[in-house]
Amino acid sequence: xxxxxxxxxxxxxxxxxxxxxxxxxxxxxxxxxxxxxxxxxxxxxxxxxxxxxxxxxxxxxxxxxxxxxxxxxxxxxxxxxxxxxxxxxxxxxxxxxxxxxxxxxxxxxxxxxxxxxxxxxxxxxxxxxxxxxxxxxxxxxxxxxxxxxxxxxxxxxxxxxxxxxxxxxxxxxxxxxxxxxxxxxxxxxxxxxxxxxxxxxxxxxxxxxxxxxxxxxxxxxxxxxxxxxxxxxxxxxxxxxxxxxxxx
Numbered sequence: 001x002x003x004x005x006x007x008x009x010x011x012x013x014x015x016x017x018x019x020x021x022x023x024x025x026x027x028x029x030x031x032x033x034x035x036x037x038x039x040x041x042x043x044x045x046x047x048x049x050x051x052x053x054x055x056x057x058x059x060x061x062x063x064x065x066x067x068x069x070x071x072x073x074x075x076x077x078x079x080x081x082x083x084x085x086x087x088x089x090x091x092x093x094x095x096x097x098x099x100x101x102x103x104x105x106x107x108x109x110x111x112x113x114x115x116x117x118x119x120x121x122x123x124x125x126x127x128x129x130x131x132x133x134x135x136x137x138x139x140x141x142x143x144x145x146x147x148x149x150x151x152x153x154x155x156x157x158x159x160x161x162x163x164x165x166x167x168x169x170x171x172x173x174x175x176x177x178x179x180x181x182x183x184x185x186x187x188x189x190x191x192x193x194x195x196x197x198x199x200x201x202x203x204x205x206x207x208x209x210x211x212x213x214x215x216x217x218x219x220x221x222x223x224x225x226x227x228x229x230x231x232x233x234x235x236x237x238x239x240x241x242x243x244x245x246x247x248x
Contacts, residue, residue: 004063004064004065005032005033005034005063006026006031006032006033006034006061006062006063006086007033007034007035007036007061007062007063008022008023008026008033008034008035008036008059008060008061009035009036009037009038009048009049009052009053009058009059009060009061009062010022010023010035010036010037010038010058010059011037011038011039011040011058011059012037012039012040012224012227012229012231013037013135013220013223013224013227014133014134014135014136014224014225014227014229015040015132015133015134015135015231015234016040016058016059016133017132017133017184017187017188018057018058018059018075018184019058019059020133020183020184020187020220021059021075021079021180021181021183021184022059022061022075022078022079022180023035023059023220024180024183024216024217024220025078025079025082025091025177025180026061026082026086027216027219028175028179028180028214028216029082029086029087029089029091030087031082031086031087033061036048038058039229040058040229040231041231041233042229052071053073054071054073055073055074057073059073059075059078060072060073061073061078061081061082075121075181076117076118076121079091079117079177079180079181083177090106090110091176091177092109092110092113092114092176092177092178093106093109093110093113093172093174093176094170094172094173094174094175094176095174109172112161112172113171113172113176113177113178116157116178116181117177117178117181120154120181120182120185121181123150124150124154124185125146125150126143126144126146126147126148126149126150127147127150127151127154127185127188129147130143130144130147130236130237131143131147131188131189131191131192131236132188132233132234132236133184133187133188133191133234134191134234134235134236135187135190135191135221135224135225136224136225136227136242136243136244136246136247137191137235137239137240137241137242137243138191138194138195138239138240138241138242138243139191139192139195139196139235139236139237139238139239139240140192140195140196140237140238140240141192141196141236141237141238142196143192143196143198148198151189151193151198151200154182154185154204155200155201155203155204157171158171158201158203158204158207159201159203159204161178162203162206162207163203167206168210168213169210170210170211171207175214179211179214182211183211183214183217186207186208186211186212187217187221189204189208190208190212192236192237195240196237224244225243225244225245226244226245227244227245228245228246230246
């Protein structure tokens with residue numbers, strides 16, 4: 001098959017956490033792609049989703065044509081496919097694939113990375129329901145016990161990964177798929193934690209700042225702040241302030 005530049009179909013950058021995960025992963029591993037942004041929950045998105053997205057959801061990664069067209073939906077599937085076919089690096093460790101396969105310590109990190117990605121991919125129901133990603137907002141909520149338990153579990157994972165690493169380290173040293181998957185969590189904490197009186201550990205604060213300083217995360221946020229669409233379902237809590245074009 002002749003490889004053609006992949007197209008990543010994503011939703012509104014202010015709100016679409018799953019789109020961010022796939023987009024950030026491809027950017028971080030230098031996978032060249034085009035992007036097409038659709039308006040979530042808007043009639044204009046329907047024909048695009050009907051053509052390319054079997055589940056009617058984003059993100060979707062496609063390349064090739066006709067009988068050679070490849071379609072990958074679901075962020076975890078996109079990550080696995082990218083690792084298998086689109087990069088020479090191992091996305092679970094951030095290292096070369098040969099180095100990962102030949103080193104026991106790296107295989108252990110790879111297994112841990114895959115496990116926490118699978119855990120958050122199917123979990124964090126409290127955070128998902130009460131702290132939807134809303135990059136431009138600072139908002140106050142009253143977190144439930146389930147939400148606080150999710151945050152405690154996240155902080156445990158961060159501590160387990162980051163203890164004894166350098167202050168600006170990613171979860172496994174180099175950037176991995178786990179950092180891409182936790183990026184929306186960090187953005188949620190930025191929106192809600194301080195405003196809601198949720199106290200985070202210094203290690204969590206440190207890691208959040210590391211991800212917020214990532215140039216690709218900053219580029220995504222910059223684009224999000226230029227958006228004007230408001231999706232009421234994702235405007236949770238008491239909005240205390242708004243940044244970006246809507247603040248003007």
